[in-house]
Amino acid sequence: MDKRLFIDVHIVQTVPPANLNRDDQGNPKEAYFGGVRRARVSSQAWKRATRTAFAQHAPEHDHATRTKRIVAELAKRVSARTGLEADHGARLAAKLLEPLGIKEGKKAGDTAYLLFFGYRQLEDIVDLIAGQATDLAALDDEQLVAALKELPVAQKLQSGHPMDVALFGRMVADIPSLNVDAATQVAHALSTHAVELEFDYYTAVDDENLKEETGAGMIGTIGFNSATLYRYATVGLHQLAANLGDTDAALDAVEAFVQHFARSIPSGHQNSFAHRTLPSLVAVVVRDDQPVNLVSAYEKPVTKREDHEEGLAELSALSLADEYERAVTQWGDAPVHAAVCHTYASGSDTATRLGAAFGEQQTFPELTAGLRGRLVELLKQSA
Known part of the structure; x- marks a missing residue:
């Protein structure tokens, strides 16, 4: 256009x-x-x-989310689609996203920053391994990395954007290829x-303590x-x-x-x-x-x-x-x-x-x- x-x-x-x-x-x-x-x-x-x-x-598949838990979100979909146990699904999800170079957060499984993506994009990533998930889960870490490294994971996050991401954009400072204007x-x-x-001075009454106390059970203010x-x-x-x-x-x-x-x-x-x-x-x-x-x-x-x-x-x-x-x-x-x-x-x-x-x-x-x-x-x- x-x-x-x-x-x-x-x-x-x-x-x-x-x-x-x-x-x-x-x-x-x-x-x-x-x-x-x-x-x-x-x-x-x-x-x-x-x-x-x-x-x-x-519809839910057209939703987007902004979260540090992209690995967990992807893991849920891997397990749901392939029948793998949760720990195997989480391992595959982590290894799928590892080549992107997303920085890890302080909490295990979190990224260092919020990522904005669509649920449909995660399903597109699952499509890449759905037919071979059981065989991939049986590989050791080195073999698994080698098997996944050529998959177009980044391309799945660079296309098929939901309406939210297309409108409001996405900024990933250390991975410019994932940015959306x-x-x-x-x-x-x-x-x-x-x-x-102005301030609203409010009180709350303790319904179970009306006979013993006549004052408020809680007092506060809201601007x-x-x-x-x-x-x-x-x-x-x-x-x-x-x-x-x-x-x-x-x-x-x-x-x-x-x-x-x-x-x-x-x-x-x-x-x-x-x-x-x-x-x-x-x-x-x-x-x-x-x-x-x-x-x-x-x-x-x-x-x-x-x-x-x-x-x-x-x-x-x-x-x-x-x-x-x-x-x-x-x-x-x-x-x-x-x-x-x-x-x-x-x-x-x-x-x-x-x-x-x-x-x-x-x-x-x-x-x-x-x-x-x-x-x-x-x-x-x-x-």
Whole structure:
């Protein structure tokens, strides 16, 4: 695929009191931006939430995992497929991966770093020895190494990537041949307005000790904040197609990413705050020049205006529309596609303003289907 296409995803989302992503003190992460303190959710936290959402909606063999236990994961599959006892399966798995040169961790059987790979890729490695596993297990270590050294184990991890790995990439510093360039970049989510850290002082009652003690059985505090967040991510369709080796698969991945990035949310302290919300606005913009993060719309913090009825989320949506139009006008980089889904009343001034910037309001299913259709058209035009 020669044509460069970037799919920018812009989201405005309000979250109630929550602690989505903790810092080293256990408090919600923050950032200083535009002269004021903002709520922040790291890109890593939202990428993990998105990957977790993938796993809930994909067949198990299409799942990916990031772990130090690749040897153990491979060993389980060797034993399951070949009927070998667990210790023989573990020995074969270790010897299969040994030529890759993956550094060993401090704990026996672990690698020194997290590896990101797909379950299907492990099954492809098992395919290499499944028919001769019993004979291989009978060899001594020297004979086994000689028998396995020519097998294309590395190639199995260099191809057939699951959607997660293709989107978010893989970095193995000491084995560059295993690296996968990420097709997706995710920005840290920032509140569009100034935020102050608050604390929830909570107590827990001992249900079996009510007669003897009248005080609390446990006392503690949890830091929290509430915010309207601006979230941004971009997907390079050309890189995604290269990683997956298939344009149709790349289109599927784009659609899945937009779906799950928009609907997912980090789970920090979720049981305490039940903070799951859906976005007020999702806008997708397809560009053939470069991605554009519109966070500059909020360099001046959004503030509630007493003479206007709009809340912070609606004012944030209007600021995004203004910044988007300024960027297109001043830089002359008109996108090849734009669409928006929002929750503001049809016919309202806000809906009219958003329509002028991004196009007519669509439902979320219409937005994702329309995005795919437009990408197909653009690829056909460039063929």
